[in-house]
Amino acid sequence: AQSVTQLDSQVPVFEEAPVELRCNYSSSVSVYLFWYVQYPNQGLQFLLKYLSGSTLVKSINGFEAEFNKSQTSFHLRKPSVHISDTAEYFCAVYQGGKLIFGQGTELSVKP
């Protein structure tokens, strides 16, 4: 069975600082990987995904993630965060028609 591990449960950063939210997956076969975001008191929203092709994928709000097969990682990054990026971020892997989610990383952006 495939799984993902989010290495940090909480990541506090200051506004305009860069951030990296780490995600590692366990699979020896082709993987589809996703990131979802859950803003306070809101439902989960799709952020970005990797299926194949370019290993660097980008979202519309400045986040990007890089698929690294040798390190089995799919870390999420943003060069400069805003207060509004405060949310919980979930990494997920596709398995048998469904998504298996990690435990989540709470990003807290402070002024």
Next chain:
Amino acid sequence: GAGVSQSPSNKVTEKGKDVELRCDPISGHTALYWYRQRLGQGLEFLIYFQGNSAPDKSGLPSDRFSAERTGESVSTLTIQRTQQEDSAVYLCASSLWGLGGPNEKLFFGSGTQLSVL
């Protein structure tokens, strides 16, 4: 509809009672998923419906949990003889054809907060 709709948004029940949670997926979406999110934890897969295929029930935690789906529309998640450990947010999601395609993704509802006293 415009998005995935879940009802009720909040449900408080007594231990031992049965509860039914409802999900209306986005119109035309053939795949429907139920997840559970306990406080401070990640999403736990429960069950997945894809068209007319047999559902994937591999995530249901016990035989007290069951779910049905009417065609490619409404789904109901039923929890019998509720226990305090069932307290969680129950999330429903849908996708057009499933997640294997390049443009596919899950659209989530706002969830049902279940509290078992």
